Amino acid sequence: MIPAVRRALTNAIGIVVALGVFALIWDVTLKVMDVNPYVGKTPVDVWHYLFGSGSVLGETSSANRDRLLSLLWVTLGHASLGFVIGVTLSMLVAVVFTLVKPVEFMFMPLAMLMRTVPLMATAPVIYLVFGGGKVTAALIVTVVVFFPVLVNVTLGFNSVSPQALDVIHVNGGNAWTVMRKVAIPTALPHILASLRISVPAAITGAMLYEWLFTYVGLGAGIVSATTQSNFTEVWAIVAVITVAAVALYAIAAIAEAAILSWAGISTQDRPA
Template sequence: MAYALRRIGVTVLTIAASLVIFGLLWQLALTLMHVNSYVGKTPLDVWDYLFVDNPMTPDQTAADNRAHLFGLLWVTLGHAALGFVFGVGASVVVAIVFALARPIEFMFMPIAMLLRTVPLLAMAPVIYLVFGNGAVTAAFIGGVVVFFPLLVNLALGFRSVGAQAVDLVRVYGGSSWTVMRKVAIPTALPHFFASMRIAVPGAITGAMLYEWLFTFQGLGAGIVTAKSQSDYPQLWTIVVFITVVSIVLYTIATIVEAAVLAKWGPDAGRR
């Protein structure tokens, strides 16, 4: 428990310091590059867009801006959740099948890696043509981002099981599935959560790509609309907004990882 709390505290402090440094570098970059203030918005401009009413636009208050962005965010999070659940579920099932039947892994892992090299921007129109515009397409596009890193890391985690632990389960009459439940899954948990930290923001990226290409919903479509209307304060705010949300979700994934590994991971009880 102490290990989990210590890791959570370190993670939160690290991310808070990173946000401060990022804001300073953002401001410094705009200043050194002499970016036109009409196009390049500073952290203060983003703050004003979200929390300060502009007397030049009395019909568009900061509260309206926040409500608009949060409305877009919930749509994007819904699409990201579809891709995340689909990608994680599919990768876990496939990785377990690969671990239980190694010949299948040798046959299909190279194909999976070959598909991974195809740019998602090229795959998305094909997915759209096959499944149309809807939840299935959102799940597939987001799932592709999540699936491959998780599959590779889980397969690696299952292969890293110690031979002595496997022999011990076998001596007591355990089957391959018993080895998977009792040994392989706890051993693979660090690999699983390492990929989950990447998968969480990756699912959001996939969701925004889906929205940008095929819908007029969510933050992905909001970026397109803001750009077409030269609404640069909104454009920069959306980028910051989704970055902060991704960091928050990344932090939550890290907190869950620390708690789970402290209780069920391969080093549980040793710290």
């Protein structure tokens, strides 16, 4: 079997197993904690809400599914916009840090500090400055993505071996030559790993923006369903966004493994 196909099948099986374990833990936790069935809905309740033949609160499962999928596309749109901006900016800043070491020395501690600031503290400030809309959504997701990617990619750029640097310098290469010929290939596992772990983080940032500031997307859907005491929809939204995040993470992992294989880098050497 082709390695890429085998890897894809392995990831698909892993997704199914992970979601099965998640559903089992979900069901057992509700029973152990003795949560009121009116509030705590089981995976079976959610399945019936999305795929059952009857109706819940006068709406069919098809209507429920269509509504949540439309909200999901909005959330993924917000997450994608911030993800692209955050990754692009972090890559550019990481290149500057690597080429101009004094800049890294001055600003990397600040980046590390900003990485520890809770998003709940920065999101309201962003909203107050920029108001609602896609700009605020993109900025909140960008903040989530930017600092982890910046730190990891900069670490990758700085992991170039001294021997490789000596070869470049002996042959008359400059810092930009080092970046193109050595640093970027060396940092490729760090770059791809950063992209992989940023996918669910971007979705989390988008959900937070929608939950706090808008009336659209799955984040706002949770607020709306809660105010209407439609707790089955709340749990269904959690299930939908969890499945979407796991699936996108798996797709990113498959793409990462394929790229590393094409580049001749062992997947065992990639960052976690």
